[in-house]
Amino acid sequence: MVNSPTSGNAQLCDTATAATRARTSTKPTAAAKSDKIIRPKKDKLIRDSFTMPESEYSLIAAVKRRCLAKGVAVKKSEVLRAAVIGFAALSDAELAAALQTLVVIKTGRPPQGKK
Numbered sequence: 001m002v003n004s005p006t007s008g009n010a011q012l013c014d015t016a017t018a019a020t021r022a023r024t025s026t027k028p029t030a031a032a033k034s035d036k037i038i039r040p041k042k043d044k045l046i047r048d049s050f051t052m053p054e055s056e057y058s059l060i061a062a063v064k065r066r067c068l069a070k071g072v073a074v075k076k077s078e079v080l081r082a083a084v085i086g087f088a089a090l091s092d093a094e095l096a097a098a099l100q101t102l103v104v105i106k107t108g109r110p111p112q113g114k115k
Contacts, residue, residue: 051107 067074
């Protein structure tokens with residue numbers, strides 16, 4: 001029986017199986033794998049909090065305003081990161097001198113009032 005429903009289904013299954021084999025058997029070559037863009041590994045981001053006097057905190061806003069005047073929009077964290085990079089570039093004597101100018105403050109959270 002040429003026109004039987006089972007022989008037609010068998011042909012469709014054979015065609016589908018052959019197409020599936022063709023797709024799965026084509027593996028990318030080594031050249032295709034080497035064409036991928038290699039991205040540098042991202043640094044892990046760290047969240048932290050700190051305490052500083054209001055006068056020094058307002059300097060961050062002043063630096064941000066100076067940057068805006070030059071057409072560069074920066075975030076507070078970018079200002080602090082740039083400052084740390086600049087601080088790290090100082091010599092040991094310059095670093096010690098800069099730290100001597102800071103007023104030591106009590107760190108930590110202020111006590112909460114009783115309710």
